[in-house]
Amino acid sequence: DGGITQSPKYLFRKEGQNVTLSCEQNLNHDAMYWYRQDPGQGLRLIYYSQIVNDFQKGDIAEGYSVSREKKESFPLTVTSAQKNPTAFYLCASSMVGGSVEQYFGPGTRLTVT
Amino acid sequence: AQSVTQPDIHITVSEGASLELRCNYSYGATPYLFWYVQSPGQGLQLLLKYFSGDTLVQGIKGFEAEFKRSQSSFNLRKPSVHWSDAAEYFCAVGARGGGADGLTFGKGTHLIIQP
Numbered sequence: 001d002g003g004i005t006q007s008p009k010y011l012f013r014k015e016g017q018n019v020t021l022s023c024e025q026n027l028n029h030d031a032m033y034w035y036r037q038d039p040g041q042g043l044r045l046i047y048y049s050q051i052v053n054d055f056q057k058g059d060i061a062e063g064y065s066v067s068r069e070k071k072e073s074f075p076l077t078v079t080s081a082q083k084n085p086t087a088f089y090l091c092a093s094s095m096v097g098g099s100v101e102q103y104f105g106p107g108t109r110l111t112v113t
Numbered sequence: 114a115q116s117v118t119q120p121d122i123h124i125t126v127s128e129g130a131s132l133e134l135r136c137n138y139s140y141g142a143t144p145y146l147f148w149y150v151q152s153p154g155q156g157l158q159l160l161l162k163y164f165s166g167d168t169l170v171q172g173i174k175g176f177e178a179e180f181k182r183s184q185s186s187f188n189l190r191k192p193s194v195h196w197s198d199a200a201e202y203f204c205a206v207g208a209r210g211g212g213a214d215g216l217t218f219g220k221g222t223h224l225i226i227q228p
Contacts, residue, residue: 004156033215040122042203042220043157090156094215100207101147102216104156 002027004105006091011110013085021076021108023091032074033092033102036060043090049074050096078110085112115140115206119219126194127227134189134222136204145207146187147216148178152200160202163187174198199226 004025013019025032031050035043045058049068063082068074074093078085088109092102116139126132138144145164149157161172168180178189187204201223205216 006156031215040220043218045215048215088154092157092215100145101159101162103159104149106156107154109154 004091004093004103006089006105006108008108009106011108013110013112015112016080017112018080019078019085019110019112021078021089021091021110023074023076023105024072025074025091025093025103025105026072027093027103028071029093029103030071030096031094032068033094034058034064034066034074034076035090035092037088037090037107046076046089078112085110115144115208115217117204117206117217117219119202119204119222121222122220123223123225125225125227128196129193132189132191132194132198132224134202134204134224136187136189136219138185138187138204138206140185140206140208143182146178146180147205147207148172148176148187148189149203149205149218150174150200151203151221157203160189194224194226196226196228199224 007022033048034046044060047066049055065077090107091105094100094102118137147162148160151157160176161170163170163180171177176191201221203221204219207216
């Protein structure tokens with residue numbers, strides 16, 4: 001079955017540590033996205049990528065980094081510079097960049113203490 | 114830039130009753146419009162989308178939505194809700210012809226189903 005996988009489902013880290021969230025898709029989609037979700041805030045765009053080896057900052061990129069070395073993979077690193085990293089993180093992909101429908105992974109709940 | 118407003122943060126409906134969730138958008142032309150549903154702790158699932166043509170679109174799980182250009186609205190409806198419909202619902206808008214950063218999402222409406 002085609003889809004998007006995110007791992008792990010739950011992640012716990014100590015403050016000051018960097019942590020990398022995995023996102024893989026086998027939909028042959030060109031574009032991939034990372035969102036952060038907090039209660040009552042909806043989805044906020046962190047980073048997006050339309051093509052391998054290229055990515056752009058979204059609305060809340062500070063404290064995060066990404067890479068896109070393969071079409072299928074778009075890992076997100078939450079660095080120690082992120083002030084409030086505890087959140088639910090969602091990865092999505094779409095056929096092309098832009099305004100077509102996006103398909104979402106199951107999410108990763110990150111808790112930093 | 115486009116924006117989306119979902120005026121209702123929470124909505125409570127009795128099982129078997131009809132449902133309407135409101136969505137208003139701001140955009141200079143006719144946008145692409147979407148409704149997504151999210152169960153607790155899960156990702157978002159696409160319910161339906163509007164690109165062009167018939168302004169009443171049918172989606173999965175018995176949902177439909179109507180695009181009203183004059184009201185800048187794209188409200189989601191279901192004639193009879195089931196307990197399994199309890200979830201968070203997000204309206205999203207995409208700009209025609211561009212916007213590499215994709216969709217703009219509303220803040221969501223939490224649907225509660227009463228027995």
